[in-house]
Amino acid sequence: MKKIALSLISLLAPLPAMAAAQTPEALAQQGMKAGDAYPGLANVCDLSKPLMTAGQRPASAERTNGSQQRPRPERPENASTAEPAKVFENLYFVGTRSVTSWVVKTSEGLIVIDALNNDRESKSYIEGGLQKLRLDPKDIKYLIITHAHGDHYGGQQYLVDTYKPKVIMSEQDWQELEKPDQQFFNPRWGKPPVRDVSIKDGDTITLGDTTLKLYVTPGHTPGTLSLILPVMDGAEKHEAALWGGTGLNFGPNAARLEEYSQSAKRFRDLAAEAGVDVFLSNHPTRDGALDNIARLKERAAGGQHPFVTGEKALGALELLEDCALAQAQKIRGTP
Ligand SMILES: [Zn+2]
Numbered sequence: 001m002k003k004i005a006l007s008l009i010s011l012l013a014p015l016p017a018m019a020a021a022q023t024p025e026a027l028a029q030q031g032m033k034a035g036d037a038y039p040g041l042a043n044v045c046d047l048s049k050p051l052m053t054a055g056q057r058p059a060s061a062e063r064t065n066g067s068q069q070r071p072r073p074e075r076p077e078n079a080s081t082a083e084p085a086k087v088f089e090n091l092y093f094v095g096t097r098s099v100t101s102w103v104v105k106t107s108e109g110l111i112v113i114d115a116l117n118n119d120r121e122s123k124s125y126i127e128g129g130l131q132k133l134r135l136d137p138k139d140i141k142y143l144i145i146t147h148a149h150g151d152h153y154g155g156q157q158y159l160v161d162t163y164k165p166k167v168i169m170s171e172q173d174w175q176e177l178e179k180p181d182q183q184f185f186n187p188r189w190g191k192p193p194v195r196d197v198s199i200k201d202g203d204t205i206t207l208g209d210t211t212l213k214l215y216v217t218p219g220h221t222p223g224t225l226s227l228i229l230p231v232m233d234g235a236e237k238h239e240a241a242l243w244g245g246t247g248l249n250f251g252p253n254a255a256r257l258e259e260y261s262q263s264a265k266r267f268r269d270l271a272a273e274a275g276v277d278v279f280l281s282n283h284p285t286r287d288g289a290l291d292n293i294a295r296l297k298e299r300a301a302g303g304q305h306p307f308v309t310g311e312k313a314l315g316a317l318e319l320l321e322d323c324a325l326a327q328a329q330k331i332r333g334t335p
Helices: 002-012 024-034 039-045 059-065 119-132 156-163 171-178 254-274 289-298 311-332
Strands: 085-088 091-093 102-106 109-113 140-144 166-170 197-199 204-207 210-216 225-233 236-243 276-281
Touching: 024 039, 024 311, 039 311, 085 225, 085 289, 091 119, 102 210, 109 204, 119 156, 140 156, 140 204, 166 171, 166 210, 166 225, 171 197, 210 254, 225 254, 236 254, 236 311, 254 276, 254 311, 276 311
Parallel strands: 109 140, 140 166, 166 197, 236 276
Antiparallel strands: 085 091, 091 102, 102 109, 204 210, 210 225, 225 236
């Protein structure tokens, strides 16, 4: 009886907001609301500034400083320091304050997800971090690179030379790295990897008792990989969705923003199907990793795990879907 009553109500109710024509501003608001547990994603929804490619400076800044770009002062070493941390029984943070490397522990060894900016960082944070956490970097079997930007692959060479992991990237992003000219370049970044294992959408990686699902979610790069992986809080199992590339730093390209939005929508649906209740990023500012790690340390026995956000984890992907689409609509002047 209750079910019938509910479906009658839904028939009588006005069309859901999605179906109605929405202004880009309203769509961005909707996204912000869905993703309100992740304030680090909010700037994806900012329609007040034009989208720029990375490294591009706003016209006003150029007017102030003339056409010459001032070199950025080197940041002091401790500005990037973050402590390695065990986040779940089988998931470890070994990143800096700006980029994350996640490590999945399995019964047959370690899977490293992203290699940070350069060999100095991968040696210090990934190798050093694992050692601090009493894990043996010799157990690294796979290095998954989420996308073809140097802040995620730049530290690969040290890991590859030292531990010989299989290096995994999507076919599309291997091809990106093989182009003679890269869209982005930063002198801090180490060398790109040599082509190794190529992943197609929906492929899985199994090591020992653990299977990771990998999806090609184009937008941030043509072959950004996003992952769904099981994580354990004590004996309690959860599913985590790791969004592989967040920033809209490819300029005001409406088609690409629409592709990004579609990828986020599809990945959200896959995540919902998998029962995802944890949202992860490869930048700690995006998923609030460092705050969550601090809260995890303070957690009382039996308390809520700060990375486990239930439905809110899917809300993060809804934010990305809605806000990338809002940006595209703003550029196209629709609806
Ligand atoms: Zn990137």
